Amino acid sequence: MEHLFTDTAYMLTSWMVGLGIKPVWADLILLVVQWAIIIAIVTVNVIILIWLERKVSGFIQERLGPNRLGPFGAFQTIADAMKLLTKEDIIPSRADRWIFMSAPLLFIVVAVMLYAVLPLGKDMAVVDLNVGLFYFISLGSLSTICLLMAGWGSNNKWSLLGAMRSVAQMISYEIPLAFSLLGVVMIAGSLNLGEIVNAQNRYWFILLQPVAFLVYFIAATAELNRGPFDMPEAEQELTAGVYTEYTGMRWALFFLAEYTNLVAVSALAATLFFGGGQGHWLPSWIWIIIKTYLIMLVFMWMKWTFPRIRMDHLMAFSWKVLIPVSLANILVTGLGIEFFRGMGW
Amino acid sequence: MKMFGKGLLKGLGITLKHGVEKPRTIQYPEQRPFLHQRFRGCLEFDYRNCIVCGMCIKACPNRVLSFETAPIEGSKKKRLLSYTIDLQYCLFCNLCVEACPTHTLFFVHNFELSTDRREQIKRVYTPPAGVQVPVAAAGAELIPPEALEPEVDAAAEAKRRKQIEAIKTALSKGGQKVLAKYVDTEEDAAILAELLQADEKKRDKVAALIVDDKEKARKAAQALVAKEKSRPAGGETQ
Amino acid sequence: MIETQTYTINIGPQHPSTHGGLHVEAIMDGEVVKDAIVHVGYVHRSVEKIAESRTYAQFVPYASRLDYLASHLPTLGYVQAVEKLAGITVPERAEYIRIILAELSRIASHMIFVGSLAIDLGATTGLVYCFRDRERIMDMFEMSSGQRLIASYMRIGGVAADLPEEFYPAVESFLNDLPGMIAEYHGLLSGNEILQQRCKGVGILPAEDSVAYGVTGPNLRASGVDYDLRRDEPYGIYSRFDFKVPVGQNGDSWDRFMVRIEEMEQSGRIIKQALKDMPSGEILAKVPRILKPAKGREVYHRIESAKGELGFHLVSDGSDRPYRLHIRAPSFINLMVLPLICKGGTLQDVITNIATLDPVLGESDR
Numbered sequence: 001m002e003h004l005f006t007d008t009a010y011m012l013t014s015w016m017v018g019l020g021i022k023p024v025w026a027d028l029i030l031l032v033v034q035w036a037i038i039i040a041i042v043t044v045n046v047i048i049l050i051w052l053e054r055k056v057s058g059f060i061q062e063r064l065g066p067n068r069l070g071p072f073g074a075f076q077t078i079a080d081a082m083k084l085l086t087k088e089d090i091i092p093s094r095a096d097r098w099i100f101m102s103a104p105l106l107f108i109v110v111a112v113m114l115y116a117v118l119p120l121g122k123d124m125a126v127v128d129l130n131v132g133l134f135y136f137i138s139l140g141s142l143s144t145i146c147l148l149m150a151g152w153g154s155n156n157k158w159s160l161l162g163a164m165r166s167v168a169q170m171i172s173y174e175i176p177l178a179f180s181l182l183g184v185v186m187i188a189g190s191l192n193l194g195e196i197v198n199a200q201n202r203y204w205f206i207l208l209q210p211v212a213f214l215v216y217f218i219a220a221t222a223e224l225n226r227g228p229f230d231m232p233e234a235e236q237e238l239t240a241g242v243y244t245e246y247t248g249m250r251w252a253l254f255f256l257a258e259y260t261n262l263v264a265v266s267a268l269a270a271t272l273f274f275g276g277g278q279g280h281w282l283p284s285w286i287w288i289i290i291k292t293y294l295i296m297l298v299f300m301w302m303k304w305t306f307p308r309i310r311m312d313h314l315m316a317f318s319w320k321v322l323i324p325v326s327l328a329n330i331l332v333t334g335l336g337i338e339f340f341r342g343m344g345w
Numbered sequence: 346m347k348m349f350g351k352g353l354l355k356g357l358g359i360t361l362k363h364g365v366e367k368p369r370t371i372q373y374p375e376q377r378p379f380l381h382q383r384f385r386g387c388l389e390f391d392y393r394n395c396i397v398c399g400m401c402i403k404a405c406p407n408r409v410l411s412f413e414t415a416p417i418e419g420s421k422k423k424r425l426l427s428y429t430i431d432l433q434y435c436l437f438c439n440l441c442v443e444a445c446p447t448h449t450l451f452f453v454h455n456f457e458l459s460t461d462r463r464e465q466i467k468r469v470y471t472p473p474a475g476v477q478v479p480v481a482a483a484g485a486e487l488i489p490p491e492a493l494e495p496e497v498d499a500a501a502e503a504k505r506r507k508q509i510e511a512i513k514t515a516l517s518k519g520g521q522k523v524l525a526k527y528v529d530t531e532e533d534a535a536i537l538a539e540l541l542q543a544d545e546k547k548r549d550k551v552a553a554l555i556v557d558d559k560e561k562a563r564k565a566a567q568a569l570v571a572k573e574k575s576r577p578a579g580g581e582t583q
Numbered sequence: 584m585i586e587t588q589t590y591t592i593n594i595g596p597q598h599p600s601t602h603g604g605l606h607v608e609a610i611m612d613g614e615v616v617k618d619a620i621v622h623v624g625y626v627h628r629s630v631e632k633i634a635e636s637r638t639y640a641q642f643v644p645y646a647s648r649l650d651y652l653a654s655h656l657p658t659l660g661y662v663q664a665v666e667k668l669a670g671i672t673v674p675e676r677a678e679y680i681r682i683i684l685a686e687l688s689r690i691a692s693h694m695i696f697v698g699s700l701a702i703d704l705g706a707t708t709g710l711v712y713c714f715r716d717r718e719r720i721m722d723m724f725e726m727s728s729g730q731r732l733i734a735s736y737m738r739i740g741g742v743a744a745d746l747p748e749e750f751y752p753a754v755e756s757f758l759n760d761l762p763g764m765i766a767e768y769h770g771l772l773s774g775n776e777i778l779q780q781r782c783k784g785v786g787i788l789p790a791e792d793s794v795a796y797g798v799t800g801p802n803l804r805a806s807g808v809d810y811d812l813r814r815d816e817p818y819g820i821y822s823r824f825d826f827k828v829p830v831g832q833n834g835d836s837w838d839r840f841m842v843r844i845e846e847m848e849q850s851g852r853i854i855k856q857a858l859k860d861m862p863s864g865e866i867l868a869k870v871p872r873i874l875k876p877a878k879g880r881e882v883y884h885r886i887e888s889a890k891g892e893l894g895f896h897l898v899s900d901g902s903d904r905p906y907r908l909h910i911r912a913p914s915f916i917n918l919m920v921l922p923l924i925c926k927g928g929t930l931q932d933v934i935t936n937i938a939t940l941d942p943v944l945g946e947s948d949r
Contacts, residue, residue, distance in 0.1 A: 057707070061711040061712075157592050161592075228777055236703050236704070236934060237931050237934050304707065306705075306775065307701065307706035307709075307772070308705030309777050310781050310929065310932075312614075313781075
């Protein structure tokens, strides 16, 4: 079980080589297959997640959530997706057409690209990049541009306000996010996500870096535009923020990308702080699914409990609290490493 | 800095507590909501109690109610022809029900009032023809519903009249075949047919009996034939 | 020198957080509100004109549609105004029933306030919990009057029907659970640091301004003006009850929130006392079927509704219909301070301010 996917990949490659295909080409074909699997995982995951979110919100609010279509309402999301697919695609006449149309596409592409370096199990990253974490953070900040494009292209004041908010918020929260991960990198001594997982053989980094985890968690919520930091959308203030003018499948793409991001960020948290695929009895890829889902449940729980924070407080919180705390965390981590090294560990 | 402290965790605790609780909602079309006795759903009208006093129409703030009446000859009283409740304008304020002296108007618990078309919201109540609607002056005593005549189906009554008419015409033109079912021999049928052709009163009676009660019609027919036979045949000629 | 341009953004009339058809034209500089212009009238139903073509008794259901979140309060104000006009004495028991239902309405209205504030600030779950608790009040209204939201239960000279048997245990268990409900709101909402930050110091309405604008009700008391008609000009039998009038200090959104939460507790106290003292007897005075107050009589009656001072000015011309009815709608007057308290704040503060002013557009637009 543990090596189910890696063995399959190996068999596939050797079979193709056996057919007389050059190893380079075989690797390339394998890569395409891996990407197809990733996209399938993303879509299925989002369908499950939307259902889960609605169930969680229902339970918290003493309701049942969707329960009509399929067992426990499991097919509700599929029905909603069908509905969105058949809806009219409206492009405002004054919108900047190309920017308006390409924003959701770029958003989803960026979101899917994050999965390239995530180890979805032991040795199961699509690309085993030696600067994986760096890649992840830098791609994560790309989504800001997509939201700005959406807000600017819509030619709507609500959208523009939402876009401006998202730019301010995401840029501010990039910094504590990156700093909080530095502590982990310092202890693991690598930017490769697989090696960071291996470094957690003795202790999970949540024990060594609790402050970093807290900062990461808060900053990630802001990066994901989830409640209580859902500024760009801010349904009660900006009607729908950057998504105001989007209809049908374009709107659904944003939704898809947001949940894709949620999975990626949670999976990264599981990888960096909870030992990735490490665990007994079960294969590593099941462990990472369990950990990711537990973290996502916490994200949902927070969203359905807290009110939205105000924009200026949000900025102040990032610059005045999170960044100093994460910097201090780096300092303490560095001192700790030197101290333990001096002790001869 | 106190921010992100106890309050947030407490809030999370509350939502978690309710998250594991049983839901409070009911699954509506399958589970019916519990309605209290005074719940006001749909406004209904019972023509059997109506005394045509018009108090409800005067009480209504929004002109929901209206009726058509006809005067009764030789009396100041009126007869109800039809009563209309235009429910789309109803405020469900209960003022008409309170004004009504005979509990003719009342609210029922049915709250599913949606209709496909606007015209269907309007409810028109017409007392069936041929039924004596209690006509009394305002303030008269309420007649309990069970004391009233049972409801007669107007359509069935019309059908009966038609059948009787048809049999009567048949009998006036002979109608031995019709009568053959009710007497023993062809001869008797001929005698009866002749008799009924001559006597219009007897003809009507037999026709009504044939439609209403076949057994009684047979007995009456045989009695008539026996009576005719017992009369001395030459009596007339003598 | 870089100059920024102001722009106008229309909050409403179709907007998730404007509590109905309210339209606020905000003149913005970035996220900062430079000025706000309130446009009302989207829900205008010409209620005052309707009153002129209805008999005195027939207007009761329209009165309950004024403030549909606390429908017993406007009907109470209206029937008391008519009773004053025609000189009708209400039976004791009816007075007590009226107080109980009016205070229950006030609690229901404040629960909506808490819930709508929560959802306007983004805490959807708060709304659901408040509606869950309010449902119990609606249930009691259904028991007593047959209708849940717009219960036309008050009648000129009393109430439509006596309280049913099942009402008493329901109200008692509700009052027992009320402190628990309020504790939950405190735990989920007012104890939450994010909500505190969004409310404290936001939309400050100074006492002088609130008096100058004619603001009444909890909004006025939050500004530190100790003024409650139930205590200062008791109508009905309010003088018999012992209750506190909660007063705020700063006049910000937080105080407006807290004052209402405390008012819920005080209303609970009044209901408890009323239930204890309630006599038995008649519930409806002998009122002529066609009520014709004397010609030329004129009366202004005001009550403390959930939103503020709700006044009814009735003029009689001797017929069975009022010559003129004017309604002093507290929501309308309270809304007029919105530009004042929004200036200098952010767009998010506008939402908070609308929520904490607690307008009901049905009453404001009439």
